[in-house]
Amino acid sequence: xxxxxxxxxxxxxxxxxxxxxxxxxxxxxxxxxxxxxxxxxxxxxxxxxxxxxxxxxxxxxxxxxxxxxxxxxxxxxxxxxxxxxxxxxxxxxxxxxxxxxxxxxxxxxxxxxxxxxxxxxxxxxxxxxxxxxxxxxxxxxxxxxxxxxxxxxxxxxxxxxxxxxxxxxxxxxxxxxxxxxxxxxxxxxxxxxxxxxxxxxxxxxxxxxxxxxxxxxxxxxxxxxxxxxxxxxxxxxxxxxxxxxxxxxxxxxxxxxxxxxxxxxxxxxxxxxxxxxxxxxxxxxxxxxxxxxxxxxxxxxxxxxxxxxxxxxxxxxxxxxxxxxxxxxxxxxxxxxxxxxxxxxxxxxxxxxxxxxxxxxxxxxxxxxxxxxxxxxxxxxxxxxxxxxx
Numbered sequence: 199x200x201x202x203x204x205x206x207x208x209x210x211x212x213x214x215x216x217x218x219x220x221x222x223x224x225x226x227x228x229x230x231x232x233x234x235x236x237x238x239x240x241x242x243x244x245x246x247x248x249x250x251x252x253x254x255x256x257x258x259x260x261x262x263x264x265x266x267x268x269x270x271x272x273x274x275x276x277x278x279x280x281x282x283x284x285x286x287x288x289x290x291x292x293x294x295x296x297x298x299x300x301x302x303x304x305x306x307x308x309x310x311x312x313x314x315x316x317x318x319x320x321x322x323x324x325x326x327x328x329x330x331x332x333x334x335x336x337x338x339x340x341x342x343x344x345x346x347x348x349x350x351x352x353x354x355x356x357x358x359x360x361x362x363x364x365x366x367x368x369x370x371x372x373x374x375x376x377x378x379x380x381x382x383x384x385x386x387x388x389x390x391x392x393x394x395x396x397x398x399x400x401x402x403x404x405x406x407x408x409x410x411x412x413x414x415x416x417x418x419x420x421x422x423x424x425x426x427x428x429x430x431x432x433x434x435x436x437x438x439x440x441x442x443x444x445x446x447x448x449x450x451x452x453x454x455x456x457x458x459x460x461x462x463x464x465x466x467x468x469x470x471x472x473x474x475x476x477x478x479x480x481x482x483x484x485x486x487x488x489x490x491x492x493x494x495x496x497x498x499x500x501x502x503x504x505x506x507x508x509x510x511x512x513x514x515x516x517x518x519x520x521x522x523x524x525x526x527x528x529x530x531x532x533x534x535x536x537x538x539x540x541x542x543x544x545x546x547x548x549x550x551x552x553x554x555x556x557x558x559x560x561x562x563x564x565x566x567x568x569x570x571x572x573x574x575x576x577x578x579x580x581x582x583x584x585x586x587x588x
Contacts, residue, residue, distance in 0.1 A: 199565075200572040201229045204313040206304065208320035208331060211408075212239035212278055215422060215449075216471050218372065218500065219321055221416045223276055223395060225568040233276035234307060235559035236300065239322050240285025241352075243343060279307050287324045287352045297327045303499050304332055317575060318366075323359035325350070329366055334580040336471065337366040340390070341376045347492040367578050370571060373519050375496035386578055393567035394503035394559050401479045401508050408466055409480040411447065416542050418481035420474060421501055423450035426494050428487045431533050435487075436460050438537050440542070447477050478508060482544040487536070499538050502527065507559035509552035511543035526555050 205226060209219040212235050279482060281303035286292040292312050302489035308316065320333035329337050338348050339362050346355040359380070365368055368386035370376040377389050417435070419427075433456055436444045440462055444455075451469040453504075459464045469477055478484075484505030488494040498519040505512045512527040513536060514520040521529050528543050 199569045200576060201231060204232055204234065204308070204311075204316040205397065206234045206236070206241065206308075206318050207276070207314045208322045208325045208328075210241075210356040213275065216500075219340060219393060220579050221395065221564045222571070224274060224566050227276065230323040232313070233317070234279060234304065234311075234313070234330045234498040235276035236279045236304060237283065238280050238283060239324060241289070241324065241348075242324060249554075253382070259323070259587065277307060279303055287358070288354045293324070293327060293354075296324075300325075300328060301331050308332070317579070320366075323355050323362055326358045326365060328364035329362065330552055336368075336582060338490045338575060339363060339366045339369045339380070341369060341371040342498075342554060344376065344493060344496050357540050360401060360414070360490070367582065368575065370500040370574075373496050380494075384575075387576055388571075391562060391567065392498045392500050392573055394500070394501060396507050396560050396563050398560075399475060399478075399504045399507035401434065403479070404476055405480055406469075406473065406476040407466075409477055412445060412464060412480055413443045413462075415482040416445055416480050417483045417540060417544075418445040418446040418486060419487065420476060420478055423448050423454075423572060424453050425451070426454065426489050426491070426497075427557050428489045428533075429454070429456075431487050431515075431536060432456045432485070433457065433460075433483075434533065435537055435540060436463050437533050440491050442496045442540070445477075445480065448473070472507050472586075475508070478504075481505075481508070481510055482547060483540060484508075484512045486512060486517070486520060488517060489518075490515060503559045503562050506555040509556045511546045511552075511555070513539045513543050523558070526558055528553070542564065 206225055207219055210217055212220065223235065227233055266369040281300040283296050283299065284292050297460050298331065316332065318329065318332060318337040319340055321340045323345055345351055345485055366382055367384065368388065369380050369382045370388050370390040371380055372390055372392055374389065377387060429452055436457065441468060443462050445464045445466065447466045447469055454465055457465065466477060484501065486499050486502060492515060497517065500521055502512055502514065506526065513528050515533050515536065518531055520527060528539040530539050570581055
């Protein structure tokens with residue numbers, strides 16, 4: 199495993215939600231690597247809404263005071279950097295100004311900590327003009343989503359992403375679809391499957407108070423309830439199975455008012471990642487009710503392995519990456535099949551089958567995923583060093 203290195207990561211805001219690169223960063227830090235984490239990059243066009251105003255204010259305060267949430271005693275956190283960024287990436291002059299701001303902020307911290315030969319990792323297409331400017335020994339584009347089709351995506355994203363792919367030394371993609379469409383001209387394109395924190399996602403008998411009285415069986419979902427979640431499908435399931443309890447856990451950006459008249463439906467809102475298993479342990483079946491569109495088809499949902507790690511059956515929309523686990527999960531071709539499969543999943547809860555799910559998840563621990571990825575990165579870095587000496 200890579201150790202004692204400086205690593206720069208451009209991704210979403212640290213701690214906002216447990217993303218792929220946050221899981222990887224935590225593994226890296228456990229092995230004495232120093233991680234410089236740059237978030238608050240403004241990957242979507244801002245809207246004049248109360249929630250966006252609050253978020254903008256929070257980002258400004260972070261930039262101004264360079265503070266974040268207070269760490270718990272046992273929490274390992276990276277060096278957090280909050281550069282000033284104007285979320286107007288469709289304008290060339292703004293991208294140039296952002297490049298100057300980000301470069302200065304990152305170099306200042308790197309100089310302060312005396313960083314040496316950092317490895318540059320980014321999941322943000324808008325960072326194409328930063329490659330080669332931070333003294334990195336190796337650069338990686340870690341492709342986790344197709345940002346160009348996200349809600350409020352910048353028009354320049356496809357162009358910037360193409361430039362990024364040509365500039366970096368390697369591309370890692372979390373799905374076959376992203377792997378096929380983000381090919382590095384240098385020949386260094388790799389599939390990087392999603393992982394799971396198997397120590398964290400274990401069933402516990404210490405349930406949260408909010409779920410202790412919920413009637414069994416419980417059909418559940420945890421995660422961000424955003425535009426890619428098929429609420430129509432969930433509503434149909436809730437109505438079709440009045441004898442089952444349905445529980446949603448996570449921050450919602452959607453209107454859930456239609457569920458108010460459903461006595462077998464419970465929405466618990468956002469809960470802290472650290473206590474999530476105390477809520478999810480009440481689940482008998484885990485759902486992945488994604489809309490099938492240009493955003494979700496290339497995706498590789500983290501929660502499938504997290505459900506498996508907790509030893510429960512999964513019912514998923516017909517996602518290409520989910521189909522790879524069709525031996526242990528129920529993959530629905532359409533909405534009608536999705537609804538019918540919920541009953542099958544409830545009945546497929548034998549201890550022996552669930553242990554197979556746990557074992558499947560164990561083979562994809564974040565520790566193992568991170569080691570495989572950085573073995574490749576170090577090989578590429580070594581090859582660059584040899585070529586530079588010639």
